[in-house]
Amino acid sequence: MDFGMIKEKQTVQKLFLCFMMYSVLGWIYEVVLETFIYKWGFSNRGVLFGPYCVVYGFGALAFLLCFGRLMKKKDVKWLNIVKPVIIFLGCMAVATLIELCASYLLEWTTGAWPWQTYKDYKYNFQARIALSTSLRFGLGGTLFMYAVQPLFERILSKPGRRTLNIISITVAVILAADCIYTFIIK
Numbered sequence: 001m002d003f004g005m006i007k008e009k010q011t012v013q014k015l016f017l018c019f020m021m022y023s024v025l026g027w028i029y030e031v032v033l034e035t036f037i038y039k040w041g042f043s044n045r046g047v048l049f050g051p052y053c054v055v056y057g058f059g060a061l062a063f064l065l066c067f068g069r070l071m072k073k074k075d076v077k078w079l080n081i082v083k084p085v086i087i088f089l090g091c092m093a094v095a096t097l098i099e100l101c102a103s104y105l106l107e108w109t110t111g112a113w114p115w116q117t118y119k120d121y122k123y124n125f126q127a128r129i130a131l132s133t134s135l136r137f138g139l140g141g142t143l144f145m146y147a148v149q150p151l152f153e154r155i156l157s158k159p160g161r162r163t164l165n166i167i168s169i170t171v172a173v174i175l176a177a178d179c180i181y182t183f184i185i186k
Contacts, residue, residue: 013168019057026056048178091141096134103128
């Protein structure tokens with residue numbers, strides 16, 4: 001599995017841990033936005049019980065898959081000039097498509113989706129996607145590709161394979177228990 005930005009051999013554990021780290025960062029972003037920016041008060045912004053929005057994890061992996069190789073290209077000068085614009089527009093499009101698909105999936109499985117407030121935005125489609133959030137996704141994706149993912153790569157390069165296995169299994173068990181609780185018990 002080559003997601004393009006990883007110089008060393010990429011492991012499933014590292015991809016899973018990136019997925020979870022971005023899911024947690026997405027949850028934090030949503031809670032901060034709702035609590036402190038819009039001042040609506042705190043609520044768990046994820047579908048699951050834990051502090052993570054998995055749609056952000058899927059988005060991050062999609063960005064790596066779609067734009068990781070482009071980020072590695074450094075030898076073409078003209079590309080380096082337009083690369084941030086390509087990354088911005090690409091992340092904006094990919095994240096918007098993921099959000100649209102997630103809204104249909106959540107509506108099918110739970111009867112609703114958490115961001116139905118998009119109906120209040122001037123430019124929206126069925127309250128599922130909106131231009132202003134798509135622009136934020138483009139900015140966030142660009143920040144992700146240029147700053148956050150290189151940091152996560154450095155963090156994940158430090159532990160050995162055994163430690164990564166233990167961390168990944170522990171996090172996977174927690175996520176599986178949360179899914180069982182959320183979709184079966186609750």
